[in-house]
């Protein structure tokens with residue numbers, strides 16, 4: 001459920017007409033609904049209420065400071081994957097003991113910054129990384145809490161670019177080698193083993209791969225405890241999918257996911273951590289854009305928008321489907337026509353949809369990409385020197401620009417021409 005609904009024939013973000021925001025901010029822009037993502041966060045939190053837990057929002061999905069700060073006030077933890085994300089989490093008021101650090105390539109500088117600033121745990125992805133954390137921890141005289149990310153070799157049944165839990169992926173250590181690696185962890189100075197970490201992929205639309213993975217984690221917990229390791233936390237990753245197309249069958253609900261976690265690992269008495277990203281913000285954001293031209297082609301007509309692949313790369317990168325809806329609702333009698341919906345960037349890949357059935361539209365009309373809140377703005381670039389797309393937050397009957405569109409001048413001034421040139 002989200003708070004982007006039609007009222008009196010036009011699309012609203014909570015209590016604000018989207019067209020009103022577009023008139024003030026200009027297009028394209030991302031628009032988030034505060035009460036939608038807060039609600040999604042709370043659903044996860046409630047789903048784990050059967051025991052001690054922390055929901056660590058995977059902030060790579062959408063990392064604007066306003067979003068982070070709203071979640072921090074709800075008591076959210078954060079899952080960060082870079083020094084920059086760690087700095088953002090801290091700046092948004094998230095205490096270090098609620099930040100987990102994931103990612104396969106943490107540098108010594110990033111490890112040092114997290115240890116000095118405070119960290120709940122590092123999710124270790126390889127032995128060389130584990131040794132690096134040990135070295136930095138010893139040099140600082142600060143003990144590093146770690147969980148080791150195991151790769152359970154299960155098929156997440158999702159798009160290949162976002163599957164991470166098969167043995168061919170770069171993530172984690174093979175579960176079959178876990179005992180060996182935990183033994184090394186216990187022997188290394190400066191490390192304190194606190195748990196096990198697993199994350200099998202993103203946009204999962206079934207619970208079964210989670211079930212397979214979590215059962216393996218439960219077995220491993222018993223084995224590692226018998227080896228003498230203090231496994232008190234299980235970080236079960238993120239990955240629960242969202243409905244992108246209206247025709248999709250609905251993906252599992254957070255409540256069912258929480259019940260699955262209780263069923264598979266609840267008996268172990270561990271504190272549970274989960275790292276949802278997409279489900280928290282995905283349907284809490286839309287990309288609002290304007291039609292620049294209707295272009296009649298040979299055998300197909302094009303709808304040329306002022307948003308492009310640099311603003312929303314998911315269709316080009318993952319063949320992702322987004323619902324594209326008019327901001328002013330079409331009448332029930334409106335006849336739908338197929339369009340190729342494209343942006344102005346000089347790449348054939350700058351195509352959002354092919355043969356998409358749309359109601360009649362003319363140049364100047366506003367349309368919105370639904371389900372664009374996750375992996376949207378954060379993946380935007382300034383390719384073709386299109387200024388970084390702004391972000392707006394709506395709550396009730398108010399809205400605010402939470403990241404302004406840079407002017408051409410600001411964009412150009414970021415570069416420097418060397419004196420000697």
Ligand SMILES: *Cc1c(COP(=O)(O)O)cnc(C)c1O
Nearest residue numbers: 058102202238239275276277278
């Ligand atoms: C990307 C990622 C997540 C979040 O995945 P979603 O599909 O957005 O829920 C969680 N944990 C790790 C380690 C990730 O890389």
